[in-house]
Amino acid sequence: MDIKALRYFIEVVNEQSFTRASEKLFVTQPTISKMIRSLEQEVEQPLLHREGRRLWLTDAGEVVYQRAQQILAQFNQLNAELLDLNQLQRGHLRLGIPPMVGHMYAGLIRQYRQAFPNVELTIVECGGRKIEQAVYNGDLDVAVTMLSPSAADTLNILDLDSYPICAVLPDVAPWNEMDSVHWQDIQHEPFYLYTDDFTLSEYIATLCQQQAITPSVAARSSQWDFLVALVKSGVGVAFLPEPLCHRIQGEGVVIKAMSPSIEWRLGAIWHAERYVPRTAEAWIDVCRAYRNRTR
Numbered sequence: 001m002d003i004k005a006l007r008y009f010i011e012v013v014n015e016q017s018f019t020r021a022s023e024k025l026f027v028t029q030p031t032i033s034k035m036i037r038s039l040e041q042e043v044e045q046p047l048l049h050r051e052g053r054r055l056w057l058t059d060a061g062e063v064v065y066q067r068a069q070q071i072l073a074q075f076n077q078l079n080a081e082l083l084d085l086n087q088l089q090r091g092h093l094r095l096g097i098p099p100m101v102g103h104m105y106a107g108l109i110r111q112y113r114q115a116f117p118n119v120e121l122t123i124v125e126c127g128g129r130k131i132e133q134a135v136y137n138g139d140l141d142v143a144v145t146m147l148s149p150s151a152a153d154t155l156n157i158l159d160l161d162s163y164p165i166c167a168v169l170p171d172v173a174p175w176n177e178m179d180s181v182h183w184q185d186i187q188h189e190p191f192y193l194y195t196d197d198f199t200l201s202e203y204i205a206t207l208c209q210q211q212a213i214t215p216s217v218a219a220r221s222s223q224w225d226f227l228v229a230l231v232k233s234g235v236g237v238a239f240l241p242e243p244l245c246h247r248i249q250g251e252g253v254v255i256k257a258m259s260p261s262i263e264w265r266l267g268a269i270w271h272a273e274r275y276v277p278r279t280a281e282a283w284i285d286v287c288r289a290y291r292n293r294t295r
Contacts, residue, residue: 001042003075005035006068009047012036013065016055039064086278088116093279096124096131096143098198100224101266104161104243105144112286119279127197127222135269141280144287146199147265149206158268158284160291165200165262166245168231168238171254180259183211190218190236192227200264204239207262228253 011021012032022029040047047061057065081090093112097105102125113121124131124140132148134140135155147157167186169175178185193215194201201220208215218236221227227238232252240248241264245255268287270276276284 001039001071002035003072005039006064007072008032008035009039010065010068010072012048013055013057013061017053088278088282089118091116091118091277091279092120092122093277093283094122094124094139094141095283096126096134096140096145098128098131098145099125099222100200100241100244101128101144101146104266108144108286108290112283115286116279116282119282127195127201128199129202130197132199132269135271138271138274141277142268142270142283144266144268146203147267147269148199148202150202151269154272155269156272158287158291159265160268160287161266161294163242163264163266164257165239165241165264167256167258168228168240168245168248168253169256170231170234170236171252172234175256176254178256180257182259183208183213186237187211187213187215189216191215192219192221192230192236192238193217194224194227195220195222198222200239200241203262 008021008025008027008031011025012018015021015024018029018032022032025032036047043060043064045060046058047064049056049058049061083089095109102123109121109123112119124134126134128145128148131140131143131145132151132155135143144160147159151157167181169181169186169189175181191204193204196202204215219227219230224238224240224244228240228248230236231238239258240255248255268284270280270284
């Protein structure tokens, strides 16, 4: 049934007049008559009986009138809810951020929450590779993560930041005497790496292959500060993005640039071939505004 026809029918019944209904609806009387005839043809029964100037509902008309009011109420509620979603007065955003990245974009999250306080925000923290797969599978709407060279073609990417990745070494000779570190310098050191679900771990493995070295992985952890603690014990090497290097407390380690340099590229990712909810579009807009401010 046509929603417009139901609305016209209800108005005719309420006004007890085709003329008054047409004036209230700002349509011609023949248009209303045609729509109601169409309804009657659809239900194969008359809906109205005219007696003088009075309109009476038939039995079928009574059923249609009662149900039509419910349908229109639900339809109006649907429109209101869709409008709320479009204006972000409600909704849900599933956002993925790896633990190493989260603290860097806390300001963006705060900005988003201030702009859209009624949007429910679920933040999923795990390694970049898991996050990328979750976006690909549709389990996350959008993510901010380290950008993987092997990211799927079906993911849209918005570059946000880029920082050097540094080597974290014990504060002993020869490391504390060097300005930078080559891969060949550390190839025989124990490597303390992130777990396999971290994009950075995959990236380091790829770089080692390119440099024709086979690292001896002594430990893996999802906690960067634990990897640094292992280095402080006096042996081995860990890799840390430059922003996190500033957070290392105490002595016992030195931070060295890698030669050739390696980059920690961060960006927003979302699926290129799936529906992107309005809540995610708003997050992407916040990220774009951040990028424009910082470049």
